[in-house]
Amino acid sequence: MTKCPRCFVTLTQDRYAWVPLAPDAPEVDEVASAYHGSPVKSGKVIELVRPADAADDWAPPAFYGERQTGGDVAEVCPVCHYRLPAGWRGAQTTCVALAGARATGKTVYIAVLVKTLQLLGERLNRVAEPATTETELNYLEHYERPLYEERGILESTPAAHTGNPYQREPLIFSLGVWNEARQYLVIRDVAGEDLENANNVNAASMQFFGHADGVVFMFDPLKVESVRHQLHDLVPAQERVGGDPRSVLRTVLSIIGTGTPHLAVVLSKFDALQALAHVDGSDWSEVMSHRGAGFSRDPSLRAGPYDEQDGRLVHEEVRSLLEKLEARTMVMAVEQPHTGVQLSSRYFAVSALGESPVGDRLHQNGISPFRCLDPVRWVLAQRGVWA
Ligand SMILES: Nc1nc2c(ncn2[C@@H]2O[C@H](COP(=O)(O)OP(=O)(O)O)[C@@H](O)[C@H]2O)c(=O)[nH]1
Ligand SMILES: [Mg+2]
Numbered sequence: 001m002t003k004c005p006r007c008f009v010t011l012t013q014d015r016y017a018w019v020p021l022a023p024d025a026p027e028v029d030e031v032a033s034a035y036h037g038s039p040v041k042s043g044k045v046i047e048l049v050r051p052a053d054a055a056d057d058w059a060p061p062a063f064y065g066e067r068q069t070g071g072d073v074a075e076v077c078p079v080c081h082y083r084l085p086a087g088w089r090g091a092q093t094t095c096v097a098l099a100g101a102r103a104t105g106k107t108v109y110i111a112v113l114v115k116t117l118q119l120l121g122e123r124l125n126r127v128a129e130p131a132t133t134e135t136e137l138n139y140l141e142h143y144e145r146p147l148y149e150e151r152g153i154l155e156s157t158p159a160a161h162t163g164n165p166y167q168r169e170p171l172i173f174s175l176g177v178w179n180e181a182r183q184y185l186v187i188r189d190v191a192g193e194d195l196e197n198a199n200n201v202n203a204a205s206m207q208f209f210g211h212a213d214g215v216v217f218m219f220d221p222l223k224v225e226s227v228r229h230q231l232h233d234l235v236p237a238q239e240r241v242g243g244d245p246r247s248v249l250r251t252v253l254s255i256i257g258t259g260t261p262h263l264a265v266v267l268s269k270f271d272a273l274q275a276l277a278h279v280d281g282s283d284w285s286e287v288m289s290h291r292g293a294g295f296s297r298d299p300s301l302r303a304g305p306y307d308e309q310d311g312r313l314v315h316e317e318v319r320s321l322l323e324k325l326e327a328r329t330m331v332m333a334v335e336q337p338h339t340g341v342q343l344s345s346r347y348f349a350v351s352a353l354g355e356s357p358v359g360d361r362l363h364q365n366g367i368s369p370f371r372c373l374d375p376v377r378w379v380l381a382q383r384g385v386w387a
């Protein structure tokens, strides 16, 4: 099954659309603009709907778009008018959407996730590489370079209606051939502001959450007062931005509506909780220094298939951690959603950096990711990819 990389809607054999590659007078495309979140210009979109009496093996007549426009065309998604990468319809896609309040670590997570995905790919004898030039440049400029080269920390992702909107573009990675099909992983970042604003529930540009295969919802433990308090001397203070995770989760679940993505609830910046092991005499130190715990080790780069048993163990552990973090209302929101739609969900713990940054610079030990692959491998495994 193939989905559009932007709106995540499944591409069916019933609807097609094209745009001229070199339009004479590009105009604002209202549909594309609504799904993108800011004005998009293009030539006139040519649409084709399967006739009601068409045979089962109906396909668009050859060069239909070219003949309609009198020039070269590119195929676009019939729903959101996103220009589909070459050969897209013949491939299979796994679409993952990041969610969470501002500064929960989504963008840093994506930067590191791609690196660890490539490491695992090497072990599985598979590639994990940008599928388009746009993705390559976007990843390099907005994710990889700020984190790995400048060793700084990424700027907070701008909201969809402000400046440089790199997070409106999907990141598309080729995962090679698996199950006799070309596989792509599409990752969509999001600006936390857009999810902290409950008015966005019906925005076209947010509807991809409902169509995703996986939604990775991040929860920042440093937002929890008692954790921050105990970490006082151990972990450099982070800026106190970002909304209430519970209301963000509520908004995300509302956007998902009747959709059925797998929901990964991820405790981010797990290094901060691990640091609590060193707080003598605190009740946290006992919990966090438990050597036998699944969250004390990271088997995620083993070349084997996704480890379901390990996943369940960590799921239970993180679930009780969340309750300890006074996040019981979040657990309830996940397990008894107000929308009435019970999603397949699992809890995870990740640290993208492995250690807390000092001010706006990375820790001198650099980056040592912890369990970053787990949520995405779980989603991929549900689709039988790299499983
Ligand atoms: N301790 C720790 N801090 C992190 C980690 N990942 C991100 N951060 C911090 O959280 C801040 C926000 O990260 P970012 O990815 O921009 O958050 P976003 O707004 O959710 O995209 C960064 O500036 C880092 O200081 C992590 O794994 N550990
Ligand atoms: Mg961000």
Ligand SMILES: [Zn+2]
Pocket: 004, 005, 006, 007, 008, 009, 077, 078, 079, 080, 081, 082
């Ligand atoms: Zn689309």
